[in-house]
Amino acid sequence: MGSLSVKLFGKTLRNPVMNASGTLGYGREIEPLWGIETLGAYVTKGLSLNPHHGNPTPRVWEEGRGLINSIGLQNVGVDRFFDEHFPLFQQKRTPIIVNFFGFTEEEYIACAERIRPDRLIVALEMNLSCPNVKRGGISFGKDPDLVHGIVKAVKGVTEIPVIAKLTPEVKNLKEIAQAAYEAGVDGFTLLNTIPAMVVDVEKRTIPIRGGLSGPVLKPVALKAVCEISTSFPVPVIGAGGIMNQNDALSFLMAGAKALQVGTATFIDPYAIPKIVKGLGEYLKRCRCSSINAIVGTACG
Amino acid sequence: MGSLSVKLFGKTLRNPVMNASGTLGYGREIEPLWGIETLGAYVTKGLSLNPHHGNPTPRVWEEGRGLINSIGLQNVGVDRFFDEHFPLFQQKRTPIIVNFFGFTEEEYIACAERIRPDRLIVALEMNLSCPNVKRGGISFGKDPDLVHGIVKAVKGVTEIPVIAKLTPEVKNLKEIAQAAYEAGVDGFTLLNTIPAMVVDVEKRTIPIRGGLSGPVLKPVALKAVCEISTSFPVPVIGAGGIMNQNDALSFLMAGAKALQVGTATFIDPYAIPKIVKGLGEYLKRCRCSSINAIVGTACG
Amino acid sequence: MDDIEGKITKNDEVAPGYYLLRIKLSRPMDPFVPGQFVMVRIPGKDVFLRRPFSIYDYRQPVLTLMYKVVGKGTEILSKSRKNEKVFVLCPLGKGFNLRRRKHYVVLGGGIGIAGVHALIRRLGARSSVFFGCAAKEELALIKDLGDLPVAASTLDGSYGFRGTVVELLSERLATFRKEEMEVLACGPVVMLKALRRILEKDRIPCQVLLEERMACGLGLCFGCVTKTVDEAEPYKRVCKEGPVFDLWEVCL
Amino acid sequence: MDDIEGKITKNDEVAPGYYLLRIKLSRPMDPFVPGQFVMVRIPGKDVFLRRPFSIYDYRQPVLTLMYKVVGKGTEILSKSRKNEKVFVLCPLGKGFNLRRRKHYVVLGGGIGIAGVHALIRRLGARSSVFFGCAAKEELALIKDLGDLPVAASTLDGSYGFRGTVVELLSERLATFRKEEMEVLACGPVVMLKALRRILEKDRIPCQVLLEERMACGLGLCFGCVTKTVDEAEPYKRVCKEGPVFDLWEVCL
Numbered sequence A, B: 001m002g003s004l005s006v007k008l009f010g011k012t013l014r015n016p017v018m019n020a021s022g023t024l025g026y027g028r029e030i031e032p033l034w035g036i037e038t039l040g041a042y043v044t045k046g047l048s049l050n051p052h053h054g055n056p057t058p059r060v061w062e063e064g065r066g067l068i069n070s071i072g073l074q075n076v077g078v079d080r081f082f083d084e085h086f087p088l089f090q091q092k093r094t095p096i097i098v099n100f101f102g103f104t105e106e107e108y109i110a111c112a113e114r115i116r117p118d119r120l121i122v123a124l125e126m127n128l129s130c131p132n133v134k135r136g137g138i139s140f141g142k143d144p145d146l147v148h149g150i151v152k153a154v155k156g157v158t159e160i161p162v163i164a165k166l167t168p169e170v171k172n173l174k175e176i177a178q179a180a181y182e183a184g185v186d187g188f189t190l191l192n193t194i195p196a197m198v199v200d201v202e203k204r205t206i207p208i209r210g211g212l213s214g215p216v217l218k219p220v221a222l223k224a225v226c227e228i229s230t231s232f233p234v235p236v237i238g239a240g241g242i243m244n245q246n247d248a249l250s251f252l253m254a255g256a257k258a259l260q261v262g263t264a265t266f267i268d269p270y271a272i273p274k275i276v277k278g279l280g281e282y283l284k285r286c287r288c289s290s291i292n293a294i295v296g297t298a299c300g
Numbered sequence C, D: 001m002d003d004i005e006g007k008i009t010k011n012d013e014v015a016p017g018y019y020l021l022r023i024k025l026s027r028p029m030d031p032f033v034p035g036q037f038v039m040v041r042i043p044g045k046d047v048f049l050r051r052p053f054s055i056y057d058y059r060q061p062v063l064t065l066m067y068k069v070v071g072k073g074t075e076i077l078s079k080s081r082k083n084e085k086v087f088v089l090c091p092l093g094k095g096f097n098l099r100r101r102k103h104y105v106v107l108g109g110g111i112g113i114a115g116v117h118a119l120i121r122r123l124g125a126r127s128s129v130f131f132g133c134a135a136k137e138e139l140a141l142i143k144d145l146g147d148l149p150v151a152a153s154t155l156d157g158s159y160g161f162r163g164t165v166v167e168l169l170s171e172r173l174a175t176f177r178k179e180e181m182e183v184l185a186c187g188p189v190v191m192l193k194a195l196r197r198i199l200e201k202d203r204i205p206c207q208v209l210l211e212e213r214m215a216c217g218l219g220l221c222f223g224c225v226t227k228t229v230d231e232a233e234p235y236k237r238v239c240k241e242g243p244v245f246d247l248w249e250v251c252l
């Protein structure tokens, strides 16, 4: 029987399927439906040094087979997360990846410092690309020098592996990845949402500006995963419109070592367990001994 | 009765609806269905100094409600276009926008020089962002300095207004636009396709890498149109997933002075005449005297 | 809480633009509290996100919803036919808290009646029911409550009190013993704001069922928040901390 | 050429995985040349691009297509029911050129028969028809040609000649007068390549109907090209310069 387990940054995950940050609350919310130990690893909602209130509504909008969100990074702050929510993952022995962000370099650093190594913490995932929040108009993911600086600084204050989560910067993606890589980044998550907007033609207003996620992202994210996974010798985690087993396989074959499922959970709250199950069945069908054997097979 | 006519670069177009470059052949191919004089202006297939053969097949792929193309800029070259195809537009008195590209700065310049001013030529549209062709890996639209240089050089050799057609560079869009603006660009077309890819899970291959177009682009393009049209005092032409009258209105309200319809024509070859008609009816219904009155009303 | 497959057994227009939808569930739903809701996956592929609807009634195995056509999702739902399959994530959220009072005044404004229908049924004689709508055609929305006394108002005066349901309540408020009563309401924001104004003086206890655009309905996305007076954490999730909130704790 | 609304009047499985689709057009289609094709908008919203199909038969107002289920579009089409509406852009492309010869040898391989069916009907006695398929179940594809002599081959030998249709033709080739004949063929690329090999020595004139993924079908997108020996402009559009090409001008 094939094994779904993958090794990421020296830790063994029982499968390569994670939730995408911000799409599975603090973890406990999904427990009435399925246990979070189903996940290869739980990715936290984006955390910051201090709590954030987030944006006014509307915060979510349907656009074709896509979702535009403008949550604005509402979160209880890194300390309260570890006080109130981390115990559940300890109890269930579920590895976590801590997604975090800051509005200044200092905030990133202080937030990373706050997170002490733990055998359940697989990595810190730096959200370098939040299109929803515009403090001073700066976005760290925009500029290779900024990326280099911030990754280097974060690497300097933590022993936990650091993942850079990038936005679909299209043509500059490789340049940005290069900057993060040179600063010592341990892996990449691709992609975050794409900036988007809706016009209400009746009211002549813009009901929402935010980040686009869901199936519409998939072909763009696949391209990014293939490009980055063949260019850098560190693991890539794929995200963007993974709705089912087939999408998951596409990302693995494009070079992703692990996967994050976001918007799909809103359409079908069992999407994640179904994908985990589907991957297991696929291994059986193709008589593969390990899921790792298919990683990058389409994009060599 | 409201008027659909718009003024662009000093010329009056009978309506703001154009085809998007590369999606209406050389113009004559649609004539069995409707006359090209239906268009506000015809945008040429991307032309280059010398003819180009383009890419091997598959060149087109359906991905959800999106199209991925990898045509590779096949075209007969600028000279043959003017010899063989331009007479049709002269005969039908249809204004044209000449979309062109090059693989070197010299090719851009030489191509632009070849195009003599004509009362039917509204503008030259520089394709700064062709993700399909990778000669030397350079893409002009990537770097603000390259954009500045190439726009300035082209402006130096032609009296025809010059439009920069940008790719969804997401976070750098404004910076790129700024570079083009400082080099004297007369307008923008937003957006070109987004780089994308497909994985064939059965065969474990990548059947196509190319540019993504169609409805999936719309919310991304709207965002770009709103951002650029409010930042620079030159006209913006909107493109990206315009399928019907409502989409067209969204782009106008987001700040586009004119529109380009691409992929929609493949789904419904009458999409363009229907949109022109629909806009006319909208003006009647809302008792607007001119289509210009709604431009930018949502995104002020 | 579960995602239950069901089959449409009825989807009838009960008043112009209003529908009653009966879904036969393939498995029993967990016990629910009035005010709780479900997330329905609209049949077909044209609607991406699920849509939230209050539990109008549930008698195993039939779940009943009442909805108004307001946009794309409800439009397509209204065209779904008998025997079509739907997935229903249920029951969700926090319903009305009914352990506090002896006498409840229940208000439903327009389609807001769907949010308090199960509540009214559960309270029976412990409640006084007020229903407001635009015109007498919409009285069909309370047909199912035929056996209970309902004070109704119409904006055009075509039936009952002419005016809003809050104006009607305001006229009758004096007849209730304020110390013993609590108001439970569901309706458009303007209605809830007006209600707030008439209850403000005595700060009469009041729970309101709020609506917001939702993506998940489970508390996962933080997309459906409403602003509250809690300064430390002003935005609460309607799907998780709500949809029923204490009127005096929210900023409408 | 026009985009004509039609109504499905028949959509029957004639052999496992093969369907005959009859569409009643609301307006007459322009006169067509065998080998020309149509672009069909598949009912529903799950298929984005239209799909190309050869004109199998057309007798006003009924257009007939024959198709094989090979992927998403044809799968969904096979589930379309009677009376469903479809849009058909037609007639498209350049058909077979029939002004040249007295005797035509027509080859259809598998579903390729759909591309030459109307041709065979038009040529009548002027042609010798060869049809190859995998097994005798697929003979249903030539049932409509019952009144004409067809030489058939099956890969498994369950009917007629055992082997490919090109092997069959190769055996018979000597019986034809090469100076007067022309081959017209439609089938998978492997078949056309094999055909090329047996015709190469005498460079017998041959027209082939090629298939390519298409977006527009009108020559607008340059998505459907095939490579030719024309060095100046190697890529020709299958939908515009084709789908019928001179075998000796294409690089298969």
Ligand SMILES: Cc1cc2nc3c(=O)[nH]c(=O)nc-3n(C[C@H](O)[C@H](O)[C@H](O)COP(=O)(O)OP(=O)(O)OC[C@H]3O[C@@H](n4cnc5c(N)ncnc54)[C@H](O)[C@@H]3O)c2cc1C
Pocket (backbone or CB within 6 Å): C037, C051, C052, C053, C054, C055, C065, C066, C067, C068, C069, C070, C071, C072, C073, C074, C075, C111, C114, C115, C210, C211, C212, C213, C214, C238, C243
């Ligand atoms: C807890 C809860 C219970 C609800 N119960 C019912 C019910 O029993 N019956 C009923 O008819 N409706 C109910 N609603 C409202 C219902 O969810 C919306 O009317 C529906 O989602 C609109 O979908 P649509 O695609 O038709 O509209 P859209 O095209 O998405 O939007 C059209 C209009 O509806 C409004 N709208 C969209 N989504 C919501 C939403 N989630 N809540 C409120 N307004 C919205 C928009 O502001 C817009 O003006 C409830 C909402 C919530 C949050």
Ligand SMILES: Cc1cc2nc3c(=O)[nH]c(=O)nc-3n(C[C@H](O)[C@H](O)[C@H](O)COP(=O)(O)OP(=O)(O)OC[C@H]3O[C@@H](n4cnc5c(N)ncnc54)[C@H](O)[C@@H]3O)c2cc1C
Pocket (backbone or CB within 6 Å): D037, D051, D052, D053, D054, D055, D065, D066, D067, D068, D069, D070, D071, D072, D073, D074, D075, D111, D114, D115, D210, D211, D212, D213, D214, D238, D243
């Ligand atoms: C001019 C022309 C005439 C044709 N006539 C017929 C006909 O009469 N009957 C018939 O059954 N088929 C015909 N075809 C092929 C038919 O268009 C494809 O089988 C169909 O488009 C596949 O759609 P799908 O969504 O089912 O497959 P997809 O899911 O898109 O693809 C599945 C498989 O089909 C192949 N395929 C996809 N598109 C095409 C295409 N345009 N041409 C060839 N292979 C393709 C792919 O390589 C893939 O292996 C014709 C094609 C052309 C270009």
Ligand SMILES: Cc1cc2nc3c(=O)[nH]c(=O)nc-3n(C[C@H](O)[C@H](O)[C@H](O)COP(=O)(O)O)c2cc1C
Pocket (backbone or CB within 6 Å): A020, A021, A022, A023, A045, A046, A047, A067, A069, A071, A073, A099, A127, A165, A191, A192, A193, A213, A214, A215, A217, A239, A240, A241, A242, A260, A261, A262, A263, A264, C221, C222, C223
């Ligand atoms: C509601 C919502 C909230 C999100 N919040 C975060 C976040 O806090 N931090 C982050 O890095 N990404 C966030 N994302 C982006 C997702 O993690 C993911 O990268 C993106 O949605 C693409 O995956 P999907 O198409 O599977 O949803 C959020 C996405 C959504 C839809």
Ligand SMILES: Cc1cc2nc3c(=O)[nH]c(=O)nc-3n(C[C@H](O)[C@H](O)[C@H](O)COP(=O)(O)O)c2cc1C
Pocket (backbone or CB within 6 Å): B020, B021, B022, B023, B045, B046, B047, B067, B069, B071, B073, B099, B127, B165, B191, B192, B193, B212, B213, B214, B215, B217, B239, B240, B241, B242, B260, B261, B262, B263, B264, D221, D222, D223
């Ligand atoms: C088949 C095809 C060919 C294209 N060729 C060109 C081109 O030659 N030059 C160019 O600037 N853009 C080209 N584009 C991009 C379109 O002009 C347009 O920017 C894009 O498709 C978005 O619009 P749409 O969603 O309406 O198609 C092409 C797009 C398609 C689909």
Ligand code: FES
Pocket (backbone or CB within 6 Å): C213, C214, C215, C216, C217, C218, C219, C220, C221, C222, C223, C224, C225, C237, C238, C239, C240
């Ligand atoms: S709808 Fe997702 S948190 Fe409420």
Ligand code: FES
Pocket (backbone or CB within 6 Å): D213, D214, D215, D216, D217, D218, D219, D220, D221, D222, D223, D224, D225, D237, D238, D239, D240
């Ligand atoms: S399919 Fe578009 S040119 Fe042939």
